[in-house]
Amino acid sequence: MTTQIPSLDDPRVLVQTPATIYDAIPPYAPRTEREAEFYTLRDGEMLVNMGPQHPSTHGVLRLVLKIEGERVSDLDPVLGYLHRGIEKLGENADYHHAICYTDPLEYISSLFNELAPVMAFEQLLDLRVPRRAEYIRVLSCELLRIASHALFMGWMALDLGGLTPILYGFIERDEIVEMLAALTGQRMLFNYMRIGGVNGDLNHEFLSRLGDWMSRALREIEANTTLLNENEIFVKRTRGLGVIDRRMALGLGLTGPNVRASGIPYDVRRAHPYGVYPELEFDIPTRDEGDSYARYMLRVDEIKQSIRIIDQVLHRMPDGPVMAKVPRRITPRPGRAWAAIESPRGQYGCYAISDGTDQPYRFRIHDPSFVNLQAVVPLMPGNLLADTMAVMASLDPVMGGIDK
Amino acid sequence: MSVVVRPSGRLSPTGRVMVPALGVLVLLVVVLLAGIGTGIIPAIVIWIGGVLLANIAIVRFVVAATAVLLFTIPTAFVIIFMELKVIAFMNLRIGPNRVGPWGTLASVVHGLKVLSKEDFTPTGADVSVFTLAPVVTFVASVMAFMVLPFGPGLFGADLNVGMLYFFAVGGLGVVGLLMAGWSSFNKYSLLGGLRSAAQMVSYEIPLTLSVVGVIMLAGTMSLNGIVQAQSGSFLDWFVVRQPLAFLVFFIAATAEANRTPFDLTEADSEIVAGFATEYSGMRFGFFFFAEYVNVFLLSGLAVVLFFGGWTAPVPWPWPVHILVAPGELGLGLLAIVILAPLVGSTLLALPLWMLRSSWPFWRAWILGLVLFTLLAIGAIGIYLLINLDALLGIVWFFAKSYVFVFTFVWMRATLPRIRIDQLMGLAWKWLLPASLVNLFLTALAILVVHP
Numbered sequence: 001m002t003t004q005i006p007s008l009d010d011p012r013v014l015v016q017t018p019a020t021i022y023d024a025i026p027p028y029a030p031r032t033e034r035e036a037e038f039y040t041l042r043d044g045e046m047l048v049n050m051g052p053q054h055p056s057t058h059g060v061l062r063l064v065l066k067i068e069g070e071r072v073s074d075l076d077p078v079l080g081y082l083h084r085g086i087e088k089l090g091e092n093a094d095y096h097h098a099i100c101y102t103d104p105l106e107y108i109s110s111l112f113n114e115l116a117p118v119m120a121f122e123q124l125l126d127l128r129v130p131r132r133a134e135y136i137r138v139l140s141c142e143l144l145r146i147a148s149h150a151l152f153m154g155w156m157a158l159d160l161g162g163l164t165p166i167l168y169g170f171i172e173r174d175e176i177v178e179m180l181a182a183l184t185g186q187r188m189l190f191n192y193m194r195i196g197g198v199n200g201d202l203n204h205e206f207l208s209r210l211g212d213w214m215s216r217a218l219r220e221i222e223a224n225t226t227l228l229n230e231n232e233i234f235v236k237r238t239r240g241l242g243v244i245d246r247r248m249a250l251g252l253g254l255t256g257p258n259v260r261a262s263g264i265p266y267d268v269r270r271a272h273p274y275g276v277y278p279e280l281e282f283d284i285p286t287r288d289e290g291d292s293y294a295r296y297m298l299r300v301d302e303i304k305q306s307i308r309i310i311d312q313v314l315h316r317m318p319d320g321p322v323m324a325k326v327p328r329r330i331t332p333r334p335g336r337a338w339a340a341i342e343s344p345r346g347q348y349g350c351y352a353i354s355d356g357t358d359q360p361y362r363f364r365i366h367d368p369s370f371v372n373l374q375a376v377v378p379l380m381p382g383n384l385l386a387d388t389m390a391v392m393a394s395l396d397p398v399m400g401g402i403d404k
Numbered sequence: 405m406s407v408v409v410r411p412s413g414r415l416s417p418t419g420r421v422m423v424p425a426l427g428v429l430v431l432l433v434v435v436l437l438a439g440i441g442t443g444i445i446p447a448i449v450i451w452i453g454g455v456l457l458a459n460i461a462i463v464r465f466v467v468a469a470t471a472v473l474l475f476t477i478p479t480a481f482v483i484i485f486m487e488l489k490v491i492a493f494m495n496l497r498i499g500p501n502r503v504g505p506w507g508t509l510a511s512v513v514h515g516l517k518v519l520s521k522e523d524f525t526p527t528g529a530d531v532s533v534f535t536l537a538p539v540v541t542f543v544a545s546v547m548a549f550m551v552l553p554f555g556p557g558l559f560g561a562d563l564n565v566g567m568l569y570f571f572a573v574g575g576l577g578v579v580g581l582l583m584a585g586w587s588s589f590n591k592y593s594l595l596g597g598l599r600s601a602a603q604m605v606s607y608e609i610p611l612t613l614s615v616v617g618v619i620m621l622a623g624t625m626s627l628n629g630i631v632q633a634q635s636g637s638f639l640d641w642f643v644v645r646q647p648l649a650f651l652v653f654f655i656a657a658t659a660e661a662n663r664t665p666f667d668l669t670e671a672d673s674e675i676v677a678g679f680a681t682e683y684s685g686m687r688f689g690f691f692f693f694a695e696y697v698n699v700f701l702l703s704g705l706a707v708v709l710f711f712g713g714w715t716a717p718v719p720w721p722w723p724v725h726i727l728v729a730p731g732e733l734g735l736g737l738l739a740i741v742i743l744a745p746l747v748g749s750t751l752l753a754l755p756l757w758m759l760r761s762s763w764p765f766w767r768a769w770i771l772g773l774v775l776f777t778l779l780a781i782g783a784i785g786i787y788l789l790i791n792l793d794a795l796l797g798i799v800w801f802f803a804k805s806y807v808f809v810f811t812f813v814w815m816r817a818t819l820p821r822i823r824i825d826q827l828m829g830l831a832w833k834w835l836l837p838a839s840l841v842n843l844f845l846t847a848l849a850i851l852v853v854h855p
Binding site: 046048054055056069070157158159160161162163164167168171227228231233234236237384385386387388389 | 491494495496497591592595598599664665667668671672673674675676816817818819820821822823824825826
């Protein structure tokens with residue numbers, strides 16, 4: 001027996017629908033064959049709304065899960081609950097303003113959100129950034145990468161039911177965010193990158209905090225990971241779960257740790273170097289398994305590489321100005337520019353078209369979380385309900401970036 | 405224009421309460437005197453006393469049941485506070501520190517908060533089942549308390565099938581969870597209810613089978629008898645002879661109490677709050693309560709079955725005789741009671757006074773009095789502990805039980821959650837065979853050693 005669920009467009013629905021399927025009604029009439037098939041229930045199946053308000057859907061993602069008992073047979077991710085129209089806002093502001101709008105995109109690592117558009121606008125302007133500013137950019141971004149990954153480790157554990165790692169993760173993140181607050185004046189939405197450099201030189205408080213933290217960073221990160229790395233329950237739940245092989249990773253266009261965990265050493269810092277990364281020594285850690293555990297462990301490795309980069313940056317930090325000479329009102333030549341950087345979640349790009357006025361004609365953000373989230377659809381079916389969260393967590397999507 | 409002044413209007417707020425109360429009191433005294441004078445009240449008292457004495461077993465049961473019921477409340481509060489504070493320390497947080505010293509009243513405030521919240525019933529819920537579910541769960545855990553021996557002679561009832569009763573009544577709790585899951589009209593609740601049914605039913609079996617070895621060794625199913633069978637030193641505890649059974653029992657008990665890593669029924673990252681998703685106010689409070697009562701219950705059971713219950717780990721090697729019979733002293737007792745604090749405080753105050761030249765003598769003497777009081781309380785406590793077996797038994801029982809409670813809390817802070825198929829696999833593939841092997845080995849050993 002199959003049940004065809006009508007849509008809310010049909011006025012009879014509210015009167016005639018049995019209450020048991022009420023909350024699985026799609027918000028509109030099925031538009032595609034796939035939707036029609038998804039919202040047709042066979043016997044023994046039921047739809048469960050996971051999100052947009054659910055304790056563990058990383059923001060306001062809504063997953064409509066079709067389950068048979070505990071097993072997920074199909075799912076339909078519904079996006080758009082956090083859409084703020086940031087790209088359009090950016091097109092209606094001048095170049096300096098457009099950068100502030102990008103801050104809350106991927107709110108876990110907002111410096112990266114600023115860096116990509118800033119680099120795109122600098123390309124439009126043919127601007128050379130002072131070397132000290134480039135080094136400070138690398139320094140602050142790598143710090144934030146550690147903060148983001150530390151938080152990821154906690155989230156992953158929290159979605160698997162562990163209470164403590166999230167707080168350990170937050171301790172590391174808090175240290176870093178506090179020192180970045182000393183540098184930029186903000187804890188979360190830094191608004192630090194400027195066209196032509198950065199806003200403000202390194203100061204004493206930042207450096208003393210950073211020095212303090214660097215002396216124990218590696219030790220602390222390793223101590224925090226001992227709670228999970230070898231934990232029998234954690235390993236049993238994540239190893240072999242949500243395996244993305246190389247073909248699938250390439251096919252879906254994944255980037256960042258998710259693709260590196262499948263054995264493809266693609267990192268924008270190496271593949272398309274930007275800033276001063278060519279001058280720095282670091283490895284691109286990869287793993288071959290492609291499962292959730294590999295994605296977790298890969299981020300632990302990346303933290304260690306980031307600490308290595310920060311160490312080199314601090315030793316090589318040149319003197320000089322931190323801002324190039326940039327006019328208040330920018331009118332770049334007409335043209336288009338693309339800049340991509342490696343954010344903690346993958347390739348974060350900005351595409352900007354200038355028409356010669358002081359506002360970008362087109363301002364588009366390519367967010368890695370959006371691409372990575374696609375992997376949810378092929379990975380989930382056949383898994384258990386509890387694994388949905390483990391796979392989601394291991395992909396590390398941030399809804400702010402996905403919905404823009 | 406005249407203002408009507410009523411007599412009560414001139415009284416203070418306290419007076420407005422006290423004056424009618426005084427009237428009622430006077431009336432009561434008159435009635436009482438009249439009753440005694442005519443001999444009605446003595447007759448009633450004698451009659452009631454006679455009835456109570458004739459049914460002493462029932463009276464004892466009612467008193468014990470009331471005591472146990474009242475006992476669950478502070479237990480739950482203490483464990484909730486412990487969970488808040490211990491997990492906070494393990495998370496490198498401070499934890500509750502606003503209400504009471506070190507936040508000790510935090511759990512009481514939680515209780516009041518839960519009481520004052522709206523008691524909400526969702527549309528479409530099966531109202532009667534929905535209302536009854538928390539009661540069933542709570543009553544099941546409180547009823548299981550009845551057979552738990554807290555000390556020598558301190559138990560609700562010493563059933564000769566205590567073990568069976570415990571598991572039978574404890575197993576009722578799952579009915580409440582299933583009722584809650586079904587009646588809430590919520591898919592998460594339904595999943596939680598089904599999970600709890602599957603989990604509890606599976607883990608009842610290894611839990612019960614692991615205990616059979618203990619029952620065979622003790623030769624009785626009465627929990628009191630099992631404790632008495634372990635009296636002696638810690639080498640006589642059943643954990644020494646039944647380590648495998650204890651391991652199985654502990655894992656199964658964790659699952660039975662729905663604690664991490666087996667807290668699938670209320671897995672917040674998967675099914676929001678499981679069976680309790682739609683519950684609010686005191687109904688949720690009952691579930692919450694029952695969970696913590698269950699934690700103590702299973703800790704207590706672990707202590708009773710494997711760690712000697714209320715017996716001390718090492719019996720006191722030297723017999724203690726305190727040759728004081730206060731009754732024989734007569735008037736001398738009065739003199740001692742008056743003089744001892746004075747002399748003791750002065751003796752304790754003298755060194756303080758000499759060491760601190762800036763202090764006047766009275767200040768040193770007050771400190772001496774405080775010290776003497778503490779010493780006296782300590783001495784009386786030790787005297788009572790030595791002379792009252794029940795008190796010592798309670799102390800040991802609670803000390804041991806709270807070690808287990810701490811372990812449960814500790815596990816919650818450190819371990820992630822297990823998956824449902826792994827949970828079932830653990831129960832049926834590992835715990836059940838292990839408990840059967842343990843049963844077989846125990847039977848064999850008994851056959852060989854005591855044929």
